[in-house]
Each structure stands twice: as C-alpha cells, then as structure tokens.
Amino acid sequence: MEGYRGSILMFFGLVCVVYVGINQLERRTLQHVYKHKQVVSKTNVFVTTEEPKKETEQVVVPRKKEKCKSPVSTLVYIKTHKTGSTTLRRLLRQYYERHHFTNAKTKEFFGPFVGGYPGRFHCIFKYPENATFSKSHTRFNAEEMQKCFPPETKYITIIREPWAAFQSGYDYYAKTFQDNKHCFGMPLTYVVNGQYMDVQTFLLKASILLNDSVPWYFRFRNYQSHDLGLDPMLTDKEEIEKQIQKLDNDLDLVIINEYMEESMVLLKDTMCMNWNDVRLSTRVSSRRKTPFKTDVHRQAFHKLNHIYHFLFQDIALYEHFNRTLWKRVEAYGRKRFAEDLEKLRAGLHRYKREFQDIDEEMDEESWSELVPGTDKWKAAMRNHMISNAGDCYVPK
Template sequence: MFPLNASILIRHSRFDANEMKRCFHSETRYFSILRRPWDLFQSAYNFYGKGRLEKTATCFQMPIFFVNKGENLTVHQFLLKAAPLLNDSVPWYFRFRNFQAHDLGIDPMLTNQKEINKEIRRLDDNMDLVMILEHLEESMVLLKDLLCMDWETVTETHHLKKREYKRTMQFETTKHKKAFAGLYNIDLALYDYFNKTLWKRVDAYGRERMAKEIKILPKSSSKSLKTKQIHPSDNSSEEIKQYMFENSGRCELP
C-alpha cells in the first residue's frame, strides 16, 4: 500500500506488482538488478555479521545470531549450519535463503521447480528490465534505452569504471555447494534465467551498437533528479506505516 501518484520508488522494498501498478500510472517502467548468488551470500555474511559475537541480537544481526549462537564461524561453516535451520519461522531468514527472490516478491521457501519457473515467468512479465551486476555496463545501456535518457541523467561513469565486482572465495567441498544450492535454489534459477534474457536483449539491441555505447560512457557526473520518494517518514499516513510494518522482517526470536 504505497502512496498514490508517486513519481519514483528507490527505497528498499519488496516487489508487489499488483500494488505498485495500482499506485503508479500505466506507463511506469519497472526494473531491478541481480547479483551472482554466491557472491551476494558472502557479501551479506560479512555485512550482517558485524558484531555477530554479541550476547544479544538486533534485527540487523539476524539470522546470523540465530545460526551462530555466539560462535565465530567462517562463511563455509555458517553455510553448513544454516542449511537445515533457516526457514520462515526464523526472523529475517530470507537474508540467507533466496534473498533476491524474496525482494522480488517470490516465496523464498518454494522448492517445487514448476512453481519456481511459474513465478520467474510471472516476474518477467511484470518487469521491463532485469539487469545483471556482473554485466553492469551492458545493463546500463539497456536501462538508458528503456528510459529514453541521456547518459548524464542515468549514471556516473566514475562508479562504473572504478568499482569492480569480482568473485571471492569458492566452495571448499561439494557438501558446501549442495548446501548453498538448497538455500539459494530460487536465486540461482533467477540469475540463470535473467542472465540469458539480458544477452537476448543485447542481441536485439545489436552487439556493435552496444560496443559503441559502452565506449562513449560519459565522464561527467549524473545530474540530480528531483523526484518524489516513497518513505515511511513522520508525515506518512498510519495506513502506510502499518502496511510497511506488517511486510517487513520480524525481529523477535522464535
């Protein structure tokens, strides 16, 4: 339940196609971005694991606190412990179980592949573009084309050129790989599907045309856009606050 007549939504949110289409006009463009699931998992563990040895947990530290129980675990040790424990009874479980699927409105607990494929197709029908972080330049060219904007409005080359996303550590054993596949089954399927659709769109755009666009990415900073943002500020209606509260992660321990 978002405010009506908003211009743009850029805050953290969970995708709800029906609700967003109710609030935005019919020509609104919907786009998102996916990251390689294994890299996202490691990044999330390092990010949410800050202070993971504290005796009491905050929302920020869940569900790492629930899994680690005070132990200082490596990424791989956490993975093996988390695999059988994380489900929808654990506060903020989705941070380490199909995180991207959750944020895109898909139930992170789905295991039936036919249902998963159905949800991915539904998402594809409702998204105008799903970008891939590991192919950021191609993604930004497609975004520029989708939004009919010039480069200075869309992005900053400084960020694109200097920030590099590289693979970090690899699976130690097949046991770790299997545990990860169980926790991120939907995210892996999402990444595979939309990585393929991205390159189909690149082909439709034209490989030579794409290469030329990437070469002329501007060096100037992006222009500021004055847009209306959706945010649960003090002025938000109680109805909106209640909706956001009910649809956010739970903080209390089970």
C-alpha cells in the first residue's frame, strides 16, 4: 500500500515538473516573439508587451496652448527686473482698462511680496484667491500657477540682453539706494563693503563672492533666470538647457527688449489684441547713468562670466528665446509679419508721449499693510522669503 502511494506521489511530482518546464519555455518563447511586436487587443487598440526601461527619462508633455478667439482677460505677466518690464506692464494695464476687464470677475493679483517673492510663487500666498490678472514681480512657478489661475491663462514675460540688464541693475542699486535702506542696495553694498570700486573690479569680486547665502545675491547673478523660476547658481550646461526648454513650454510668449516692435506684433497675435492695444510709450528716466567704458567692461564681463558663470544662465536664456522669437516670426509668415510690423510702426508715429516710470519696490511698512492674512499666514510667507535669500525685506 505504501509503495502504491509513493508511486502516485512520484507521478504527480513528475507531472508538476513537466508542467512548470513547459510553462517557462512557453513564456520565454512569447517574450522573444513579442518583444518588438505589437499585439492587437480585443478592443482593437494596439498595445505592446514590452515593459518600459526603468532608466528611461520621463517625457514632458507639452502644455496645451489654445489659440485665443477674443481679447484675453486672464493673464500672468512675469515682470522681470531691469529689462524694460515697467513699460510693458503699463501697456498691459491700459489694455485691461480699455477692454473693461478689471471688474468683480477679473481680480488683480497683489504683488510682488504677497506671492512670496523672492521665493517661487505658491498658491497659498495668492491674494485675492480669485485673481485672474498678475503684472507684478512674482517669481515664476508654472506648476503652482496652473493650479490656481484659470486654464485659459496666458503666461508672458520679457527679457533683455544680459550685459545691458547688468548695467541697468548696477546703476539702479548703486545710485538710487546708497543708504541700503531695507536692503535695496544688496548685494552691491556687500561686495563693495564701503570701498570705492570701479565696474571691472566689482565684476571680479561679485563673481567670487555672490552665492545663495547672500541676501538678494541673484540681482547680480542670473537675475532674469531667477525671476523666471530657475536656480541662479546652476552651471551644468545640459541641465540649464533642459530647464530653459521646459520654460519655453510653460510660457506663451517671451518678449525681447531689443526687438520690442517685433515682439509687439507677436503679443497682439497671442492675446488677440487690436492695434490700439499695442501702442508703446516712450520711457523717460531722470536717473544718472553709470559711465561704463563699454568695450573694456564688456570684455571683462564676458571673460569673467566664462570663468565664474555668474551670468551663464541669463546668456543661455537670452540666446534661446532670441532664436525662438525669429522662429515664431517665420511661422507667422514673412509677408504677413512685414505688413503688420509696418502697421504697428505707423501707429507708433501717431502716438508719442512721455511718462515717468514708478518702480514697485516697497518698504517694510507698506509691505506689512498690504498683507491681508493672519499672523500665521504672514509668518509662513516670511519663512518662505527668508529661505530664498530675501530676509532683508522681512517686516520686524
């Protein structure tokens, strides 16, 4: 009896071994056959049996950019510093008023500090919560902004040739706020440290001294990249190109200061404006200008940037979107673009008036009055600002 039972167990064991062996052979065969083939499912949808590689980089899905059908009323204008951005802000403000967009349904976003600047924008710092129009110095954060601004929102900014932007910033912070009130002069006063310093010496010292531990360091280290949400300390070329490409995907239009008229034609098309909406005013400034020895200082600027990368990102940013501008001109159609550019220029000749820019910088007292939230909310915002080298603006 025991021998009989043993024979049965051996038989079933042999059957199991054979079954497992056949199953494994069949699986290996199927994997070989279907590794690079498509299989038709019952729903006639083509699928593949090949598993994705673990090391494959995640593909960034481009943001869907809808073509406008009427003048756009929901807009985030990322106002960069020292790029001619105040002129464009005024144009956009007039556009909103002309089309009566500033009403109960289209609230204007308080800025810049309510958004957490110089930290990246976060929805918890948005005020009012239903704001649909932003024209302040908020630091771009595409993922957050897309959460709390309407889906149809257009995202627009302006950039400037880095050497020109640097000169403007140097003059502004050196001459206007010499007393360093509320850190308006930082980080220039940190680099100078009470000593007389010509521009070339400043370039050398700033390249070495400025890092993310210095309050407002980014004013002289990739300022435009900082305002557009990038890391000003980034020096890896491939990573910079990757971040700029993502930025290109997240923005609807990047205006180039040096090609303002051409940019206005593209702005009109992007926002479905009319010709009266893109009239530019002439900027008049009473500020003294730093006597730059252009050739000498430009050479020093590019040499030091090559060594220390202190404006490496801004140069890459400008070169990328400069190319993008002309690609958009090509896509617009050369003949059509030339005709529209002439229409714009003809309108500008009929509309010339001067105005004085008013900068948005605020002192501690006015900033504190603007903040509508609770003490806990204010504390969270202060911590966000401090962690991004903006502690000099924190209300006491």
